[in-house]
Amino acid sequence: MAGDANRSRQFRQVCGRFATGVTVILTEAEDGHIHGMTANAFMSVSLEPLLIAVAVHRHGRMAQLMSRPDCTFTLSMLSHQQQHVAEAYAHSDRLPSAEHWEWPRASGPPVIGQAQAWMRCRVDHVTDAGDHLLVVSQALAFQADTSRTPLVFYGGRYWEYLERQGDWADDWLLLER
Numbered sequence: 001m002a003g004d005a006n007r008s009r010q011f012r013q014v015c016g017r018f019a020t021g022v023t024v025i026l027t028e029a030e031d032g033h034i035h036g037m038t039a040n041a042f043m044s045v046s047l048e049p050l051l052i053a054v055a056v057h058r059h060g061r062m063a064q065l066m067s068r069p070d071c072t073f074t075l076s077m078l079s080h081q082q083q084h085v086a087e088a089y090a091h092s093d094r095l096p097s098a099e100h101w102e103w104p105r106a107s108g109p110p111v112i113g114q115a116q117a118w119m120r121c122r123v124d125h126v127t128d129a130g131d132h133l134l135v136v137s138q139a140l141a142f143q144a145d146t147s148r149t150p151l152v153f154y155g156g157r158y159w160e161y162l163e164r165q166g167d168w169a170d171d172w173l174l175l176e177r
């Protein structure tokens, strides 16, 4: 119904006012293929134990893969030059592209090279949440490169934060899509 569509659009618009970083989740399918998905619905959940959560569309391939028992995956927090990487993992017809990957350890899924931070995680439990699954996961290993700045998603667009020296004020730069 038109009323429902309007309400849903308004809800998305309001939620879109919450500025987030942009992550790419990578996991290994049964046949060895690496499957990736762009996600901004990420949050840290607990320090004891170390838990994070991501909301994943329930009818997608990633939801299927993350519902496997003990699924492990990596979550890379993109840096501001990586808008093209975010776009590369945001479409269901995409092909895996090894050019983006780095392996922090010999086995398991890769991380996105030149990301500003990454985590390796194991799914702890999955909760139904409407048309999404809330995937709560243990953080097994993690690393940040503090010299990099984040890619930011806000109002349905990508932004970069510029911290300038001297007379220049700090500023936000809208990145063209």
Ligand SMILES: Cc1cc2nc3c(=O)[nH]c(=O)nc-3n(C[C@H](O)[C@H](O)[C@H](O)COP(=O)(O)O)c2cc1C
Residues within 6 Å of the ligand: 022, 036, 037, 038, 039, 040, 041, 042, 055, 056, 057, 059, 060, 061, 062, 063, 086, 087, 089, 090, 091, 092, 153
């Ligand atoms: C900036 C951005 C953030 C996104 N965040 C999410 C998210 O948090 N959860 C989700 O399910 N899809 C999100 N998407 C959409 C998925 O990346 C996209 O639907 C993808 O094709 C789903 O992959 P799948 O088919 O493997 O499930 C986002 C897309 C973009 C561009």
